[in-house]
Amino acid sequence: MGRRLLLLGPPGAGKGTQAELLATAVGIPHVSTGVMLREAVAAGTDLGRQVEAVMASGELVTDDLMVKVVEDRLAKEDAACGYLLDGFPRTVPQADALGDGAIDAVVLIEVGDEEIVSRLLQRAAEEGRTDDTEDVVRRRLEVYREQTEPLVDYYRGRGLLRDVDGVGDVDEVLARIVGVLARNGAGTP
Numbered sequence: 001m002g003r004r005l006l007l008l009g010p011p012g013a014g015k016g017t018q019a020e021l022l023a024t025a026v027g028i029p030h031v032s033t034g035v036m037l038r039e040a041v042a043a044g045t046d047l048g049r050q051v052e053a054v055m056a057s058g059e060l061v062t063d064d065l066m067v068k069v070v071e072d073r074l075a076k077e078d079a080a081c082g083y084l085l086d087g088f089p090r091t092v093p094q095a096d097a098l099g100d101g102a103i104d105a106v107v108l109i110e111v112g113d114e115e116i117v118s119r120l121l122q123r124a125a126e127e128g129r130t131d132d133t134e135d136v137v138r139r140r141l142e143v144y145r146e147q148t149e150p151l152v153d154y155y156r157g158r159g160l161l162r163d164v165d166g167v168g169d170v171d172e173v174l175a176r177i178v179g180v181l182a183r184n185g186a187g188t189p
């Protein structure tokens with residue numbers, strides 16, 4: 001128990017980086033729906049073709065499709081002893097579909113709006129994501145506020161949420177995450 005974790009936070013909060021480091025430290029698979037979908041797009045699979053345009057616009061893929069993708073992933077053997085979810089659930093219906101019993105702790109990485117927009121634009125430039133224009137970046141943030149942020153209260157109300165300040169060095173933020181998880185025994189076997 002205690003090894004089924006979820007990282008929550010706005011796009012550009014450093015979630016992906018932290019999720020990768022934390023999953024390695026805890027010894028659980030990093031389940032990132034963004035990575036899975038981008039791989040599907042790159043490989044030109046049916047799934048990739050279905051989600052490509054929606055992803056490029058900054059909107060969300062449908063709940064039904066995402067629930068199916070994640071159910072299939074969590075049914076794999078490596079997820080039997082725990083997992084770190086990154087990018088899912090992204091809406092209340094997705095959280096309902098996952099069920100409370102599937103999560104031991106939720107870490108919210110907090111970063112202010114202006115910091116996020118500047119980080120996202122920098123990332124878009126670095127990674128050559130030329131379609132990540134300022135409009136799309138701002139839309140991603142709006143979508144987060146409208147559809148994903150309600151999950152903060154959803155999980156806080158269930159006593160699962162831990163807040164972490166996401167401003168600082170990668171190592172510093174990772175140490176904060178490990179610290180809040182250790183405090184309630186999550187992230188340990």
Ligand code: AMP
Nearest residue numbers: 033034054055059060061066087088090
């Ligand atoms: P991410 O890398 O997590 O920001 O995801 C990139 C894009 O993939 C998002 O902007 C969405 O279009 C799509 N996506 C990833 N995860 C989900 C999800 N759980 N629900 C809906 N869409 C998602």
